[in-house]
Amino acid sequence: xxxxxxxxxxxxxxxxxxxxxxxxxxxxxxxxKLINFAHGDLFTIGTYLGLSLLTSLAITDKLGPVAGxxxxxxxxxxxxxxxxxxxxxxxxxxxxxxxxxxxxxxxLGASIVFSNAIMLVYGPSTKVYPHDILTTRVLDxxxxxxxVMRLVILLTSIVLMxxxxxxxxxxxxxxxxxxxxxxQDAARLMGINVDRVIMLVFFIGPAxxxxxxxMVGLYYGxxxxxxxxxxxxxxxxxxxxxGIGNIPxxxxxxxxxxxxxxxxxxxxxxxxxxxxxxxxxxxxxIVRPTGLLGERVAEKI
Amino acid sequence: MKKILFLMITAVFIFSGLTAGPAMAADTVxxxxxCPITGAWASEGQDMKQIVELLAGQVNDQGGxxxxxxxxxxxxxxxxxxxxxxxxxxxxxQDVVAVIGTYGSSVTEASQNIYAATNTIQIAxxxxxxxxxxxxxxxxFRTCPRDDEQGRxxxxxxxxxxxxxxAILHDNTTYAKGLADEAHGLLKKEAxxxxxxxxxxxxxxxxxxxxxxxxxxxxxxxxxxxxYPEAGxxxxxxxxxxxxxxxxxxxxxxxxDLVNIAGKESAAGFMFLSPPVPQDLPSKEAAEFLAxxxxxxxxxxxSIWAVLAGDGFRVIAKAIAATGSTKNDKIADYLHNDxxxxxxxxxxxxxxxxxxxxxxxxxxxxVDEAGKFVLQN
Numbered sequence: 001x002x003x004x005x006x007x008x009x010x011x012x013x014x015x016x017x018x019x020x021x022x023x024x025x026x027x028x029x030x031x032x033k034l035i036n037f038a039h040g041d042l043f044t045i046g047t048y049l050g051l052s053l054l055t056s057l058a059i060t061d062k063l064g065p066v067a068g069x070x071x072x073x074x075x076x077x078x079x080x081x082x083x084x085x086x087x088x089x090x091x092x093x094x095x096x097x098x099x100x101x102x103x104x105x106x107x108l109g110a111s112i113v114f115s116n117a118i119m120l121v122y123g124p125s126t127k128v129y130p131h132d133i134l135t136t137r138v139l140d141x142x143x144x145x146x147x148v149m150r151l152v153i154l155l156t157s158i159v160l161m162x163x164x165x166x167x168x169x170x171x172x173x174x175x176x177x178x179x180x181x182x183x184q185d186a187a188r189l190m191g192i193n194v195d196r197v198i199m200l201v202f203f204i205g206p207a208x209x210x211x212x213x214x215m216v217g218l219y220y221g222x223x224x225x226x227x228x229x230x231x232x233x234x235x236x237x238x239x240x241x242x243g244i245g246n247i248p249x250x251x252x253x254x255x256x257x258x259x260x261x262x263x264x265x266x267x268x269x270x271x272x273x274x275x276x277x278x279x280x281x282x283x284x285x286i287v288r289p290t291g292l293l294g295e296r297v298a299e300k301i
Numbered sequence: 302m303k304k305i306l307f308l309m310i311t312a313v314f315i316f317s318g319l320t321a322g323p324a325m326a327a328d329t330v331x332x333x334x335x336c337p338i339t340g341a342w343a344s345e346g347q348d349m350k351q352i353v354e355l356l357a358g359q360v361n362d363q364g365g366x367x368x369x370x371x372x373x374x375x376x377x378x379x380x381x382x383x384x385x386x387x388x389x390x391x392x393x394x395q396d397v398v399a400v401i402g403t404y405g406s407s408v409t410e411a412s413q414n415i416y417a418a419t420n421t422i423q424i425a426x427x428x429x430x431x432x433x434x435x436x437x438x439x440x441x442f443r444t445c446p447r448d449d450e451q452g453r454x455x456x457x458x459x460x461x462x463x464x465x466x467x468a469i470l471h472d473n474t475t476y477a478k479g480l481a482d483e484a485h486g487l488l489k490k491e492a493x494x495x496x497x498x499x500x501x502x503x504x505x506x507x508x509x510x511x512x513x514x515x516x517x518x519x520x521x522x523x524x525x526x527x528x529y530p531e532a533g534x535x536x537x538x539x540x541x542x543x544x545x546x547x548x549x550x551x552x553x554x555x556x557x558d559l560v561n562i563a564g565k566e567s568a569a570g571f572m573f574l575s576p577p578v579p580q581d582l583p584s585k586e587a588a589e590f591l592a593x594x595x596x597x598x599x600x601x602x603x604s605i606w607a608v609l610a611g612d613g614f615r616v617i618a619k620a621i622a623a624t625g626s627t628k629n630d631k632i633a634d635y636l637h638n639d640x641x642x643x644x645x646x647x648x649x650x651x652x653x654x655x656x657x658x659x660x661x662x663x664x665x666x667x668v669d670e671a672g673k674f675v676l677q678n
Contacts, residue, residue, distance in 0.1 A: 003517050010509040116339060124343030125603070126530055128561040136541060147541060220506040222534055222562040226341050230504050262510045270511055271473060271500035 005144050007266040008259060013150040015258020016157030020212040021235035022242070022250035023164060024205030030181040030245040031201050033100065037107040038087060040232020041114035042206040046080045046213025047223040048122055051129055060133050069133070073214055080210025081203035088202040111228075118225040129221045149219050156215065160208060161251045168247060177201060181245070241281050243294025252292055257281075329372040330365070330627060332357070332617060333392040333400035333421075335412065336610065340380035341504065341530075344558070345404050348607035349426065350375055353401060353614045355597055356590075366621045378403050382411035389415040398627045399424060401613040404606055406430035407475035413441060420629050422636075424613035427606035429552070430479045434655040440633050442656040444612045444645070446576065446663060448476065451552060452483030454574050454663040455524060458549060459484075460491060468497035468520035470511070472527035480526040480551050496520050503527060508535045509542065516544050526551040532571075533562025540567035549573065552663070556604045560672040568668045572677070576605050576647060576662045581676050587646045605647065612645040619643060 021043055028036045053075055054060065060068030091110045095103045137148045168174040179187040180197040188194050216231075217223050234257065242253025257277060264276035284292060334353050337346035357371045365371055374395055376388035385403065389412035392400050399422035403409050409428035416423045417438050425433065425443040429451065434441060459467060467488060471481035478500070488495055496518045501511050512535060515523065523546055525532055532554040539546070540563075550573035560568045577583070579591060579602045590611065594602055602608055616636060623639070624631045637656070642649040651659045665677040 003513060006513050007510055010507070010513060013509075014507045119339065119343060124339070124347055126344075126533075126558045126562055128558075131564045138541075138543070145543070216506060220534065221537060221564070222506065222530060224341070224530065226504070227506070265510045266514050269499065270514065271502075273510075274502060 007262050011259035011262030015255035016154040018235050018238045019251045019254025020157045022238040022254045024209045025239040026250040027205040038110035040228035041111050043209040043213040044228035046210030047217040050076045050214040076210045076214045077207035081207035084202040084206025126224050129217045243291025246293050249293035329370045331372050331397045333374045333397035335376045335402035337380035338377040342380040349610040352611040356614050385411045393419040399617045426610035430475045434657050444609045448480040455484050456487040464522035466494045466496045466520045468523045470525045472503040473500040477526040522547045524549050528553040529556040529559040533559045536563035536567045565672040569670045571668045
């Protein structure tokens with residue numbers, strides 16, 4: 001039983017990160033019906049920018065770990081958000097009226113450009129975050145050893161997700177985003193600046209990806225320019241699992257994928273971990289083709 | 302009229318380009334290098350390129366081979382079998398005398414048949430999977446040892462440590478699985494229990510699930526046959542879990558980045574098998590080479606595998622000089638039969654009939670408290 005709960009917390013911590021990245025896929029898909037395959041690489045950019053800022057500005061030495069990491073997170077999110085907007089301008093906006101497949105190909109191209117650009121700037125070898133910033137304390141919850149940082153990661157992911165959900169549901173701008181997601185032309189007729197909405201979506205999605213990147217860098221320590229691909233794939237799966245285009249769906253999908261992977265590896269087979277996760281995905285899609293929480297019958301790629 | 306003129310001029314340019322190509326090729330001795338310039342193993346590949354280009358430069362400074370300059374033609378295999386097949390096709394059609402490379406066994410395997418079909422000599426530098434040289438390919442060689450050799454040394458080390466319950470972990474790549482199977486087979490004959498045998502997914506960050514599962518099996522020691530990024534992450538997360546089981550790694554964990562990833566504290570005590578690291582290379586040639594490398598690039602080579610690519614270049618150059626020919630048959634015959642105890646950068650080199658390097662290369666290393674790799678025995 002102890003092992004079960006340990007594995008469950010292992011899965012939830014990974015799932016929180018998947019969920020955070022999945023939000024970026026889902027937001028862009030919701031508004032543009034485009035799978036932004038470069039999203040995983042925006043996540044990688046977040047990890048690398050975090051490392052650069054951390055080592056060059058020494059924020060955590062000056063402000064202490066908590067305030068330092070928060071400031072760092074804000075800076076990384078803004079920068080990655082701006083990269084996201086630039087990505088949209090360069091790779092997607094010129095293709096807005098072309099067939100959807102062109103934009104997908106453009107996204108794959110952007111992904112390759114990003115990961116190789118990171119390699120050229122930072123070099124191909126593994127980079128390592130400083131080890132001593134975060135606490136390595138282990139809490140004892142009902143006899144279960146739970147590292148504090150795993151809890152922090154999970155909570156941060158959930159807080160960011162709830163904040164986003166509130167923003168989309170409760171604010172005027174959020175309403176505009178939802179309107180643009182339903183029907184862009186109608187939204188335009190209602191006086192919504194759809195281009196501005198798309199720009200905002202390309203800021204928020206990558207910014208959350210960047211935040212996830214920073215968390216992965218800070219916690220796991222090891223970053224590599226190729227890491228975005230595997231995270232991107234998992235998060236994409238999570239988004240589909242929860243119902244792409246749906247924000248609570250991305251959260252549920254991400255957490256669920258993490259837990260399925262972890263328990264599948266623990267109780268069935270390690271080597272078949274990914275296969276198990278994808279079998280579950282297929283089963284869910286057979287029963288609910290729009291994903292767990294997906295409502296609209298969306299056209300999928 | 303203008304159009305026809307334009308077409309004619311274009312045609313003339315294309316033709317002159319076509320004829321000039323081979324004519325220019327004859328002025329140099331072309332040697333191919335297939336290595337992962339991009340992809341997950343890019344740091345290995347870029348080291349390989351730097352080393353081979355350094356050595357080629359040295360040969361050219363001394364007048365080249367057969368009175369011609371050596372030209373290195375680089376093909377990027379991306380550390381990926383599919384990309385490797387494309388790179389191999391490109392290299393094989395560029396008139397190269399031989400191809401050096403590559404690093405990963407599954408990547409080399411994807412290119413083997415392409416080189417075999419064009420009778421191109423291939424000298425792999427990091428591909429240790431046994432079956433690569435069991436196919437009877439006449440033109441395939443490797444400067445690295447084989448996994449069965451490594452498996453024997455691994456089992457010897459494990460038995461010396463006195464482990465009774467052993468866990469074996471690989472990552473489903475050709476190399477890691479081959480080594481794990483080899484060790485598994487040998488350990489079965491000994492009086493020990495294999496309590497765990499499974500594969501991880503390489504390229505991930507979080508291995509706590511695997512470690513939690515491993516821990517529940519309570520092994521005395523873990524033999525991990527995969528690569529250094531995963532080994533580093535597992536050492537780090539193992540420490541975080543407060544679990545102090547000894548880990549032994551295969552030769553793919555031999556990379557200074559292992560300590561960077563794991564942190565000195567977590568890496569201390571980790572043992573791995575490997576051919577000697579560049580700094581421990583015994584020969585005079587090695588000392589000169591390391592000095593030249595440091596002078597040109599300002600650091601020492603990261604791992605032994607790239608240096609083995611350098612040895613691949615050196616034996617080719619030696620064979621071309623000794624036979625006075627760039628014919629594949631003559632060079633292959635020379636490498637198989639006449640190259641005896643050639644002083645390479647990584648010790649003496651000769652090849653057997655299969656194209657495998659002859660001799661005892663593996664050593665046991667241990668990471669000390671300062672994160673240095675210390676040669677044991």
